[in-house]
Amino acid sequence: MQASAQIGVTGLAVMGRNLARNFARHGYTVALHNRTAARTRALVEEFGDEGSFVPTETAEDFVAALEKPRRLMIMVKAGDATDAVIDEFAPLLESGDMIIDGGNAHFLDTRRREKALRERGIHFVGSGVSGGEEGALHGPAVMPGGSAESYAVLGPMLEAISAKVDGEPCCTHIGTDGAGHFVKMVHNGIEYADMQLIAEAYDLLRHVAGYTPAQIADVFRVWNKGRLNSYLIEITAEILAHTDAGTDKPFVDIVRDAAEQKGTGRWTVQTALDLGSPVTAIAQATFARVASSRTALREAYRPLAGGTEHPLRPHEAERYVATVEHALYASKVIAYDQGWTMIRDAAEEYGWDIDLGNVAAIWRGGCIIRAAFLDRIRAAYNTDATLPSLLSEPEFADEITKAQVPWREVIAAATRRGIPVPAFSSALAYYDTLRAERLPAALIQGQRDFFGAHTYRRTDREGTFHTLWAEPGQPEVEA
Ligand SMILES: NC(=O)C1=CN([C@@H]2O[C@H](COP(=O)(O)OP(=O)(O)OC[C@H]3O[C@@H](n4cnc5c(N)ncnc54)[C@H](OP(=O)(O)O)[C@@H]3O)[C@@H](O)[C@H]2O)C=CC1
Ligand SMILES: O=C(CO)[C@H](O)[C@H](O)COP(=O)(O)O
Numbered sequence: 248m249q250a251s252a253q254i255g256v257t258g259l260a261v262m263g264r265n266l267a268r269n270f271a272r273h274g275y276t277v278a279l280h281n282r283t284a285a286r287t288r289a290l291v292e293e294f295g296d297e298g299s300f301v302p303t304e305t306a307e308d309f310v311a312a313l314e315k316p317r318r319l320m321i322m323v324k325a326g327d328a329t330d331a332v333i334d335e336f337a338p339l340l341e342s343g344d345m346i347i348d349g350g351n352a353h354f355l356d357t358r359r360r361e362k363a364l365r366e367r368g369i370h371f372v373g374s375g376v377s378g379g380e381e382g383a384l385h386g387p388a389v390m391p392g393g394s395a396e397s398y399a400v401l402g403p404m405l406e407a408i409s410a411k412v413d414g415e416p417c418c419t420h421i422g423t424d425g426a427g428h429f430v431k432m433v434h435n436g437i438e439y440a441d442m443q444l445i446a447e448a449y450d451l452l453r454h455v456a457g458y459t460p461a462q463i464a465d466v467f468r469v470w471n472k473g474r475l476n477s478y479l480i481e482i483t484a485e486i487l488a489h490t491d492a493g494t495d496k497p498f499v500d501i502v503r504d505a506a507e508q509k510g511t512g513r514w515t516v517q518t519a520l521d522l523g524s525p526v527t528a529i530a531q532a533t534f535a536r537v538a539s540s541r542t543a544l545r546e547a548y549r550p551l552a553g554g555t556e557h558p559l560r561p562h563e564a565e566r567y568v569a570t571v572e573h574a575l576y577a578s579k580v581i582a583y584d585q586g587w588t589m590i591r592d593a594a595e596e597y598g599w600d601i602d603l604g605n606v607a608a609i610w611r612g613g614c615i616i617r618a619a620f621l622d623r624i625r626a627a628y629n630t631d632a633t634l635p636s637l638l639s640e641p642e643f644a645d646e647i648t649k650a651q652v653p654w655r656e657v658i659a660a661a662t663r664r665g666i667p668v669p670a671f672s673s674a675l676a677y678y679d680t681l682r683a684e685r686l687p688a689a690l691i692q693g694q695r696d697f698f699g700a701h702t703y704r705r706t707d708r709e710g711t712f713h714t715l716w717a718e719p720g721q722p723e724v725e726a
Pocket of ligand 1: 257258259260261262263281282283286322323324325327328329331332349350351352376377378379380
């Protein structure tokens with residue numbers, strides 16, 4: 248076998264197949280491999296004329312087809328399958344070769360794999376890839392981690408196949424070892440929050456404003472021309488406008504209302520707890536999916552009392568649309584701010600040098616959360632990389648100020664009617680928590696000290712204190 252391929256892709260399901268085609272369309276010779284060889288043959292039969300492919304059936308032939316230093320991309324199911332593939336190929340590689348894992352791996356697995364392979368001289372690049380099947384073919388957002396040395400070789404190839412916005416590639420070196428997969432995980436966490444917020448906005452327009460799905464699709468089309476412009480708003484309009492051919496009902500009414508997940512949102516929340524990152528909107532969005540799928544619990548709660556108010560009258564509904572837009576936008580800014588806070592926290596914890604402006608820049612195209620306002624997030628961090636929060640930027644702060652009345656009004660009206668808005672509510676609660684002069688956390692510290700002598704700190708002097716609650720006069724001692 249002649250070593251003629253600049254890149255090899257193993258795992259040729261929807262993502263790997265289209266990434267391989269994308270590389271080939273950009274002029275690279277691509278070696279192909281899949282555990283089940285039929286997928287490899289199918290790709291060449293269907294798309295062989297799109298570029299230069301080298302189909303292989305054995306691991307040895309696949310590796311032999313790669314030019315040195317070898318560049319091998321894994322696009323298989325995350326978890327054990329990725330380890331199995333690494334175990335199969337790594338013994339066939341040499342020092343200086345590179346393995347890119349483009350699956351949705353957990354960043355801690357990536358850190359473990361990177362360390363183990365580094366000790367054998369092999370570069371391991373955990374890379375987030377977002378954009379689904381279409382993005383993989385036409386240009387995804389690519390978030391590679393790993394060493395700067397490996398990015399020097401792989402960067403131009405990954406940038407070539409990535410989406411472009413204003414001529415700029417949606418690909419940048421995120422940071423070392425697991426940084427790329429971490430940032431992709433948070434991307435998906437934000438994706439969960441954004442989707443839940445949009446779903447809540449739909450629910451409010453349906454059940455408070457009394458709009459039909461087709462009318463709501465029109466509202467979303469209008470919103471998509473403004474500051475909410477994004478891929479998720481765009482596809483939501485299309486989904487809401489879709490009629491089920493079999494029943495002639497709105498498509499959204501024939502789909503079971505139990506949201507599933509592959510788990511990246513759950514990972515985000517689990518990791519956030521470890522890092523102490525308060526990603527409340529992402530957490531609520533993840534729990535909302537979980538709750539929607541708890542059939543027996545929903546059965547038990549269904550007969551219970553709820554809100555009482557009726558839908559709005561038509562002339563009130565029109566004004567209400569603008570109110571919901573404010574609430575959606577404000578909540579979305581909070582959810583994204585939480586995501587960026589979490590990335591900053593992880594960078595500190597793991598020693599990653601992540602450019603927060605660049606993260607916004609590469610998410611402007613290719614990925615699921617691509618949105619016009621990412622340009623402004625990028626600008627905000629480019630102006631001040633140490634910005635403690637997006638709301639420290641005057642324009643975002645001004646928008647949030649203007650959203651105060653409608654944001655609160657939307658949540659109050661939903662609450663009175665018994666319509667769940669967990670992501671809207673948690674975003675507002677997060678905002679109110681962080682801007683509060685004093686929080687009842689002081690009382691919690693008192694409770695902890697009372698029952699467990701856990702101590703507290705005082706507002707008026709340094710030190711750690713404990714009150715002897717059971718003793719007469721309840722004296723305070725320095726702990
Ligand atoms: N689908 C999407 O929209 C996105 C997916 N991703 C991630 O990209 C990766 C690929 O996703 P997708 O294309 O959907 O494919 P799947 O996640 O469905 O994985 C299928 C592929 O994994 C291979 N595979 C499974 N188990 C093993 C194993 N033990 N050894 C070798 N190969 C194995 C399959 O081979 P075989 O054909 O032999 O069964 C097949 O090629 C995943 O990690 C996914 O999380 C990332 C972004 C978006
Ligand atoms: O990675 C992605 C996009 O970037 C996928 O769309 C994501 O995996 C979907 O997640 P889930 O199935 O958990 O909703």
